[in-house]
Amino acid sequence: MPLGEAWLDQALAGGLRADGLHEFHAADRIDSVAALGFALLVARLRQDLDGRPLIWARQDDAVGRPYGPGLVELGLDPDAVTLLMLQDGKALLRAGLDCVRDGAAAVVLLELHGRQPLLDLTATRRLALAGAASATMVLLARSQAPPVPSAAHTRWQVAAAPSLPLPAEAPGHPAFALTLLRRRGGGEGLSITLEWNRDTVSFREAAPLPRAVPAVAAGGTDDRLRQGTG
Structure with missing residues (x-):
């Protein structure tokens, strides 16, 4: 599954494996929403x-x-999202594996x-095998935890990145600083800042920020996902 940035997709041998397991780790505690937001946009591509x-x-x-209007601003359709709220990590992993095995979802x-x-x-091996069997992409959005050995096809570190403001100083496109920590087949250490374009439903490499232009962190991604939080 291509991400949309040509040289990155080439480095990944075409993109992310569409029926694979992929991990997105927040670079820091404040980047937890950025990691989740990037995972949601990868799901949108799939x-x-x-x-x-x-x-x-x-x-x-x-x-x-989750905030419906914020998801729409990112280009996701809330009607195409089924949200599961589970008691703890054990229940989440059990329900997640059942969903992957069922094959009713793309992601x-x-x-x-x-x-x-x-x-x-x-x-993670169970999740990866179930995803391959049901043609389902499995995404793990992690925060406040170090990476551990897993069967993931790729593992990424994600941080919020500055973005160029739009006309009238409107918040710019969401931007994410990515580092590839692990990939089956190699390529570890690759780093890139990607900008999300909801109109084209694709990522592209973010342009460098002019020194005179103030940065808008992650194009307001945190606000779009966290509105409605008490």
Whole structure:
């Protein structure tokens, strides 16, 4: 599945594996929404090619709640998203695996915060094998936890990046600083800042910021996802 930036897709041998397992780790605690936002946009790309809905699983104690108008601003259709709220990490992983095996969704996104002892090599191997069997992409959005050994096809570090303001100083396109931490087949260490264009439903490499232009962190991604949070 291509991301839209030609040289990056070439470096990834065409893009991300469409039926694979991919991890997105927040670079810092403040980047948790950036990691989640990037995972959601990858899911949007997969939906555009596949047509099946997105299943998004998160814990009851997760910070904030999804905000429909904000999702629309990012280019996601809330009607094509099934949200699961689970009691804890164990219930989330169990429900997530069942969803992947079922094959009703194009993407199953598991949002996980903090250390998850049950998310080990065996658990991720089950998710990867189930995704391959059902042609389902599996995404893990992680924050406040170090990477651990897993069967993921790719693992990325994600941070919010500055973006160019639009005319009239409107918030710019969401931008993400990415580092490839692991990939089957090599390529670790690759770094790029991508900008999301909801109109073309694709990423592109972000242009350098002119020194005189003030930065708008991540194009307002945090605000779009966290509105409605108490």
